[in-house]
Amino acid sequence: MDTNNKDRQFLVSVSPHIRSEETTSRIMWSVSAALLPAAAMGAYFFGPKAVITICLSIITAVLTEFIYQKGMKKKNTIGDGSAFLTGLLLGLNLPATVPFYIPVVGAVVAILITKLIFGGLGYNIFNPALVGRAFLLMSFPKLMTIWMQPTAAFVKMDAVTTATPLGILKEEGMQKLLEVFGDSFNLYMQMLSGNRAGSIGETSAIALLAGAGFLFYKRYISWHIPFSFLGSAALMAWIFGGKTALFSGDPLLHIMSGGMLLGSFFMATDYVTSPAVKKGQILFGAGCGLLTMLIRLKGGYPEGVMFAILIMNCLTPMIDRGFRTKVFGSDRRTAR
Amino acid sequence: MTLGIFRGGIHPPDKKEFSKDRAISVCSAPARVVIPLSQHIGTSSKAVVKIGQPVKKGELIGAAESFVSASVHSSVSGIVSAIGEFPLASGRMALSVVIENDMQEEWAGLQDNPDYEKLSVEELREKVKQAGIVGMGGAAFPAHIKLSPPKEKPIDAVVLNGAECEPYLTADYRIMIERTSDVIAGLKVMMKMLGAVRGYIGIENNKPDAVDIMRNAVGSDNSIAVLALEVKYPQGAEKMLIKSVTGREVPPRGLPMDVGVVVHNVGTAVAVYEAARYGKPLIERVVTVTGESIKEPKNLLVKVGTLISDVIEECGGLASDTAKVISGGPMMGCALSGLDVPVTKGTSGVLAIPEQPIIHYEHFGPCIRCGRCIDVCPMGLMPSMLSIMSKKGLYEEAKEYNLFDCFECGSCTYVCPAKRPIVQLIRLAKSLVKP
Numbered sequence: 001m002d003t004n005n006k007d008r009q010f011l012v013s014v015s016p017h018i019r020s021e022e023t024t025s026r027i028m029w030s031v032s033a034a035l036l037p038a039a040a041m042g043a044y045f046f047g048p049k050a051v052i053t054i055c056l057s058i059i060t061a062v063l064t065e066f067i068y069q070k071g072m073k074k075k076n077t078i079g080d081g082s083a084f085l086t087g088l089l090l091g092l093n094l095p096a097t098v099p100f101y102i103p104v105v106g107a108v109v110a111i112l113i114t115k116l117i118f119g120g121l122g123y124n125i126f127n128p129a130l131v132g133r134a135f136l137l138m139s140f141p142k143l144m145t146i147w148m149q150p151t152a153a154f155v156k157m158d159a160v161t162t163a164t165p166l167g168i169l170k171e172e173g174m175q176k177l178l179e180v181f182g183d184s185f186n187l188y189m190q191m192l193s194g195n196r197a198g199s200i201g202e203t204s205a206i207a208l209l210a211g212a213g214f215l216f217y218k219r220y221i222s223w224h225i226p227f228s229f230l231g232s233a234a235l236m237a238w239i240f241g242g243k244t245a246l247f248s249g250d251p252l253l254h255i256m257s258g259g260m261l262l263g264s265f266f267m268a269t270d271y272v273t274s275p276a277v278k279k280g281q282i283l284f285g286a287g288c289g290l291l292t293m294l295i296r297l298k299g300g301y302p303e304g305v306m307f308a309i310l311i312m313n314c315l316t317p318m319i320d321r322g323f324r325t326k327v328f329g330s331d332r333r334t335a336r
Numbered sequence: 337m338t339l340g341i342f343r344g345g346i347h348p349p350d351k352k353e354f355s356k357d358r359a360i361s362v363c364s365a366p367a368r369v370v371i372p373l374s375q376h377i378g379t380s381s382k383a384v385v386k387i388g389q390p391v392k393k394g395e396l397i398g399a400a401e402s403f404v405s406a407s408v409h410s411s412v413s414g415i416v417s418a419i420g421e422f423p424l425a426s427g428r429m430a431l432s433v434v435i436e437n438d439m440q441e442e443w444a445g446l447q448d449n450p451d452y453e454k455l456s457v458e459e460l461r462e463k464v465k466q467a468g469i470v471g472m473g474g475a476a477f478p479a480h481i482k483l484s485p486p487k488e489k490p491i492d493a494v495v496l497n498g499a500e501c502e503p504y505l506t507a508d509y510r511i512m513i514e515r516t517s518d519v520i521a522g523l524k525v526m527m528k529m530l531g532a533v534r535g536y537i538g539i540e541n542n543k544p545d546a547v548d549i550m551r552n553a554v555g556s557d558n559s560i561a562v563l564a565l566e567v568k569y570p571q572g573a574e575k576m577l578i579k580s581v582t583g584r585e586v587p588p589r590g591l592p593m594d595v596g597v598v599v600h601n602v603g604t605a606v607a608v609y610e611a612a613r614y615g616k617p618l619i620e621r622v623v624t625v626t627g628e629s630i631k632e633p634k635n636l637l638v639k640v641g642t643l644i645s646d647v648i649e650e651c652g653g654l655a656s657d658t659a660k661v662i663s664g665g666p667m668m669g670c671a672l673s674g675l676d677v678p679v680t681k682g683t684s685g686v687l688a689i690p691e692q693p694i695i696h697y698e699h700f701g702p703c704i705r706c707g708r709c710i711d712v713c714p715m716g717l718m719p720s721m722l723s724i725m726s727k728k729g730l731y732e733e734a735k736e737y738n739l740f741d742c743f744e745c746g747s748c749t750y751v752c753p754a755k756r757p758i759v760q761l762i763r764l765a766k767s768l769v770k771p
Contacts, residue, residue: 008654008658008675010658010659010660010661010671010672010673010674011659011660011671011691012660012671012672012673013660013671013757013760014671014757014759014760014763015666015667015668015669015670015671015744015746015759016666016667016668016746016749016750016759017660017662017666017667017669017671017687017689018348018503018666018667018689018750019697019749019750019752019755020346020348020750020751020753022708022751022753023753023754023755024701024704024753024754026753027704027706027753080701119702120702121701121702121704122701122702122703122704122705122754123702271704271705271706271707272704272705274705275707276705276706276707276710276718276720277707277710277718278707278711324718325710325713325716325717325718326716327588327715327716327717327738327741328342328343328575328579328585328588328714328715328716328741329575329585329586329587329588329590330587330588
C-alpha cells in the first residue's frame with residue numbers, strides 16, 4: 001500500500017464528475033459579441049451619436065446592477081454579462097437622435113425595475129431591454145420617434161430627420177416608399193445594408209443575420225422561436241399586407257423592416273422570458289409574429305415587434321405549463 | 337441499421353484513449369482482501385465462515401438466503417482474519433470478510449464441462465445462482481433473477497450491453513476484443529435460459545473494431561445481430577439501449593421484461609459462460625484504471641475484495657495533481673473519500689482526475705431557463721423544474737414532474753450553463769418523499 005496516499009484528501013461530490021464548458025456568462029458575452037456587427041453598422045450610418053447612446057445605455061445598466069447589489073448587500077453579478085447585454089440591446093433599440101438622458105432612464109427601468117426587483121437574472125417575467133424601451137416610448141413619445149437619415153459620414157453632425165420605411169408604408173403606402181428609395185431593388189439593397197432610418201441596431205439586415213448565424217453555429221439559439229416568428233409574420237404580411245387585395249402583401253419587406261430581425265433572433269429568444277420546451281417555443285414565436293403584424297397593419301403604431309414580444313412574455317409561464325415534455329415510454333406528460 | 341433512436345443525450349469527450357489499447361492484464365494478488373457480503377441490490381448474504389478458518393479460492397463465504405440476493409465467494413486462498421463492518425465505495429458500511437492471502441491460489445471445485453450446452457434450463461439457473469453472478473455494468477442486480485422471468489412475461493430478445501457509453505471506461509471494450517467467443521457463448525446460454533429467439537449485441541460506434549470482431553465471430557448465426565449504435569451518452573442505459581436496439585419503449589417504472597427483453601452487460605455474459613461451463617463463481621472482474629491522474633492507465637483483471645489503493649498502486653500510483661478518485665465512470669460513478677475500499681462485483685472502473693474548473697463548482701447560478709437540460713433528458717423530464725422545486729423544498733410537487741422516473745444519468749447536470757447540481761437536488765428530493 002502506498003503510504004503517501006494515506007493522508008490524501010479528495011474532493012467528494014455527487015455525480016456527474018465532468019461538466020460541459022458552457023457557462024451562463026459565456027453565453028451572455030457571446031450574444032453580446034453577436035450583436036457587434038449590428039452595432040458597428042449603426043455607428044457607421046448614424047455617427048458618433050449612436051455610439052454614445054449605446055455606451056451610455058450599457059454603462060448605466062451595469063452601474064445600476066452594481067449599485068443595487070452593493071446597497072442590498074447581495075452578490076455582485078455584473079460579471080455574468082447579462083446587464084451588459086441588456087444595456088447593449090436597449091441602446092440598439094433607440095433612435096440615434098435621442099438626448100443623453102433617454103438611454104440612462106431606459107437602462108435604469110430595464111435593470112432595476114424589470115430584472116433586479118423581480119429577483120435578478122432568471123426571475124424576470126419580461127425582457128428587460130424591451131420594458132425599458134416601452135417605458136421610454138410611452139413616456140417620451142415625441143423624442144422616441146424622431147428618426148435620422150443615415151449619413152455614413154462620421155463627422156457630419158447636422159442630422160436630417162426622416163420617417164422609417166414602416167412609417168412611410170403605414171402613412172403613405174408602398175408607392176411613396178418606392179419613390180423614396182427609387183425602385184424596389186434599391187429598396188431591398190438599402191434594407192439589407194442598413195442604409196435606412198430606424199433604431200441604431202435594427203437597420204442592417206446583413207449584420208443581424210451574420211450575428212444570428214453565429215448564435216446558430218454556437219447552438220445558443222434554435223430555429224424554433226425565430227423561424228416561427230418570421231414565418232407567421234411573413235404569412236400575415238402576404239395575406240393581409242396588400243392595400244388592394246388579399247394575398248398581395250410583401251412579406252420580405254416586412255421581415256427586413258422595423259425591428260423584426262433584431263427582435264426575432266436576439267430578443268424573443270431570450271431564455272429567461274421565452275418557453276423552455278421546443279413545442280412551446282413554436283407557439284411563442286408564431287404568437288410574436290401574429291401580434292407584430294396585427295399592430296403593424298391595424299394598430300396605432302407603425303411598429304409592433306416590441307409589444308408583441310412583451311405580450312408573449314406574459315404568456316410564457318402558461319405555455320410552459322401547457323407544453324410539457326412526454327415521459328419516455330408513456331403518453332404521460334410531465335405532471336399529472 | 338438499428339431500429340430506434342432515443343431522444344436527448346449528450347456527447348462528452350470520450351477520453352478512452354488512455355486505456356483502450358491496453359490489453360487486460362492480471363492485477364498482482366493482494367496480501368489481503370476485504371470482501372463485502374453485500375455487493376449487490378437486495379438482501380445481504382450471510383457469512384458461512386468463521387475467523388481463523390482456512391478457505392480456498394472460489395469457496396462460498398456468504399450464502400444468499402433470499403431470492404433477491406447473491407452468494408459471495410473467496411477470491412483468494414488463505415485464512416479468514418476478520419469479519420466486520422468495512423466501508424464501501426459508496427461510503428456506506430457493509431459486513432465484510434477479511435481474508436489473508438496465502439498466495440497458493442488453490443481452487444475449490446472447479447471443473448471443465450465441455451458439454452455445458454446440454455445442461456437443462458433449471459441446471460443452468462442453479463449454476464448462475466451458485467456462482468453469485470450480478471450485473472457487472474454497475475447496478476449489480478443479481479443475474480439469476482433477470483434470467484428467471486415469470487411465466488406471464490415471455491422473453492423473445494436478449495440484448496447484450498457493449499455500449500460502454502461512460503467516458504474513460506474501456507473494460508467492456510477489452511472484454512469484447514479479447515474474449516469475443518466467451519461473450520457469444522454466454523449470450524447463447526442466456527438465450528437458452530430465457531427461451532429467447534433473438535440475441536443482440538449493442539456496441540457504440542466509437543468502437544468499430546469491436547463491432548467487426550464481434551460480427552466475424554458471430555458469423556452466419558442468424559439468431560444473433562451485432563449492432564453499431566450512435567455514439568451518445570447514455571446509450572448504455574437499459575431503457576435507451578432497448579429503444580435503440582429493438583425500437584421498444586419500456587414503460588415508466590416498468591422493467592425490460594415488460595417488453596419481452598432482458599439486458600445484460602457483456603462482462604456478465606462472460607461470467608455466465610464461465611459459471612455454466614466451469615462452475616466458476618464470480619470472484620474477479622475487469623476494471624479500467626484510468627484518468628489524467630493515473631500514471632499508467634490499465635485494464636486489470638482484479639480479484640473481488642482487492643482494495644482500490646492496491647489497484648492504483650498496480651498502475652503506478654496517483655499523480656500529485658489528483659483531486660478526485662471515482663469508483664465507476666465520470667457520469668454516474670461515486671467519488672471516494674478514501675482509497676481503502678474494496679473492488680466489488682459491480683466496480684467497472686477506477687478513475688482519478690485532476691481538479692479542473694469543469695469538474696468542481698462550489699457556486700452555482702440561478703436557472704436561466706435555457707432548456708438545455710430538457711433537450712438532453714433521455715427520459716423526457718424537465719430537470720430544470722425538478723431542481724427548482726427541490727431547492728425550494730417543494731418535494732411533493734416535484735413528483736408531479738415525474739421525479740421518480742429520473743435514473744440520474746447526469747446529462748442535465750453536464751450541460752447546465754448555470755452549473756446547478758441538478759442530480760444532487762433530485763436525489764435529495766427522492767430521499768425525502770415516498771414514490
